[in-house]
Amino acid sequence: MSDFSASKIQSVRADFPILSRSIYGKPLVYLDNAATTQKPRSVIEAISDYYLYDNANVHRGVHYLSQQATGAFEDVRKKVASFVNAGSSNEIIFARGATEAINLAAWSYCETFLNAGDEILVSALEHHSNIVPWQVACQRKGAHLKVIPVTPEGELNMGAFAHLLGKNTKMVAVSHISNTLGTINPIAEIVEMAHHRDIPVFVDGAQGLSHGPVDVQALDCDFYAFSAHKMYGPMGIGGLFGKTKWLEKMEPYQLGGEMIDKVTFEKTTYNEIPYKFEAGTPNVADVMGLGAAIGYLEGLGWDFIKAQEADLLSYTTARLQEIEGVKIIGTASEKAAIVSFLIEGIHFFDAGTILDHLGIAVRTGNHCTQPLMDFLGISGTLRASMSFYNTRQEIDILVEGIHKVKKLFA
Numbered sequence: 001m002s003d004f005s006a007s008k009i010q011s012v013r014a015d016f017p018i019l020s021r022s023i024y025g026k027p028l029v030y031l032d033n034a035a036t037t038q039k040p041r042s043v044i045e046a047i048s049d050y051y052l053y054d055n056a057n058v059h060r061g062v063h064y065l066s067q068q069a070t071g072a073f074e075d076v077r078k079k080v081a082s083f084v085n086a087g088s089s090n091e092i093i094f095a096r097g098a099t100e101a102i103n104l105a106a107w108s109y110c111e112t113f114l115n116a117g118d119e120i121l122v123s124a125l126e127h128h129s130n131i132v133p134w135q136v137a138c139q140r141k142g143a144h145l146k147v148i149p150v151t152p153e154g155e156l157n158m159g160a161f162a163h164l165l166g167k168n169t170k171m172v173a174v175s176h177i178s179n180t181l182g183t184i185n186p187i188a189e190i191v192e193m194a195h196h197r198d199i200p201v202f203v204d205g206a207q208g209l210s211h212g213p214v215d216v217q218a219l220d221c222d223f224y225a226f227s228a229h230k231m232y233g234p235m236g237i238g239g240l241f242g243k244t245k246w247l248e249k250m251e252p253y254q255l256g257g258e259m260i261d262k263v264t265f266e267k268t269t270y271n272e273i274p275y276k277f278e279a280g281t282p283n284v285a286d287v288m289g290l291g292a293a294i295g296y297l298e299g300l301g302w303d304f305i306k307a308q309e310a311d312l313l314s315y316t317t318a319r320l321q322e323i324e325g326v327k328i329i330g331t332a333s334e335k336a337a338i339v340s341f342l343i344e345g346i347h348f349f350d351a352g353t354i355l356d357h358l359g360i361a362v363r364t365g366n367h368c369t370q371p372l373m374d375f376l377g378i379s380g381t382l383r384a385s386m387s388f389y390n391t392r393q394e395i396d397i398l399v400e401g402i403h404k405v406k407k408l409f410a
């Protein structure tokens with residue numbers, strides 16, 4: 001058991017109204033946190049309060065509300081910078097989410113620095129969002145996409161990675177945590193190896209920011225992308241950390257208002273970072289929600305979050321291993337509370353549908369990692385992804401559910 005009392009967990013759960021609803025008359029067991037986490041009331045209220053009392057466009061007005069909105073918006077940028085320990089809040093760019101942040105980095109970096117014959121390394125573990133933007137940039141520039149293989153346990157093959165790093169490598173793009181297998185990749189080691197050859201490292205942190213503290217200066221990564229909705233914040237907002245030395249040189253990704261300095265019909269000059277990468281009216285309300293989500297996580301503290309999730313990971317792993325015919329996919333030594341598994345002889349989609357009717361929300365399918373599925377020789381898995389608000393009792397309900405699925409198919 002984690003050291004935290006049941007009453008502490010119940011009081012945390014009370015912050016998330018959705019957790020007390022029922023599905024088909026059964027209490028909801030929400031184990032799809034890698035797809036999106038639920039939102040505490042404070043996040044929802046930050047968004048509605050902004051629209052109810054504070055709505056105004058940012059950066060454009062002399063009037064009170066606009067200045068207030070601008071101040072609050074920029075305060076969240078500082079909050080994000082401090083949350084990931086960026087050197088400066090100018091290194092934080094707001095985007096729609098991890099996908100847009102990856103597209104921004106891939107397009108702008110490759111437009112500026114990638115040439116024909118160059119290579120970009122991604123890993124076999126990546127989410128499609130951290131493959132396709134690099135793949136298409138390579139195609140556009142006549143460069144090559146190379147793949148770091150994974151071991152059967154679901155860890156990056158670091159020996160193969162060392163061999164792939166070469167004089168033509170212009171970027172290493174890897175995820176912090178695999179959304180499918182839960183593997184926590186050794187980012188600091190990857191960065192050290194890449195930087196030894198002056199190669200920058202892009203980290204897809206979509207699954208990274210909710211499970212433990214992230215320090216981009218300690219990791220020394222060049223870019224780090226994230227989505228608020230996977231860290232208890234709203235959908236439609238996220239961002240990109242990028243080192244100043246890259247951002248200042250990179251071409252802007254989108255063009256329009258806000259990102260300009262001076263516009264004439266002959267020529268346009270661009271704004272400073274981060275604004276050079278934030279064309280148009282931003283999603284201010286959801287930035288307020290992101291600020292509240294960070295406040296919520298800081299209030300809970302990483303000790304609580306990490307202890308709860310570590311307990312749920314080991315409990316889930318042990319309980320699933322007890323069930324005959326259940327095979328866990330992904331057994332890396334460093335894992336977040338994400339467990340993929342298969343039930344022998346039963347299609348994951350059928351199992352997921354039956355579990356759903358028992359009120360249990362797990363994800364089924366390839367989890368947007370088709371190349372990883374090909375590598376593992378499977379077409380999909382069931383995936384239970386836990387949050388600090390989940391309980392051992394909920395895992396017991398999942399286990400009972402799997403027994404019911406097996407009985408039905410026997």
Ligand code: PMP
Binds near residue numbers: 204229
């Ligand atoms: N990368 C990883 C590892 C993810 O898990 C996800 C979301 N499933 C993404 C990227 C894309 O994030 P979003 O859909 O929030 O843009």
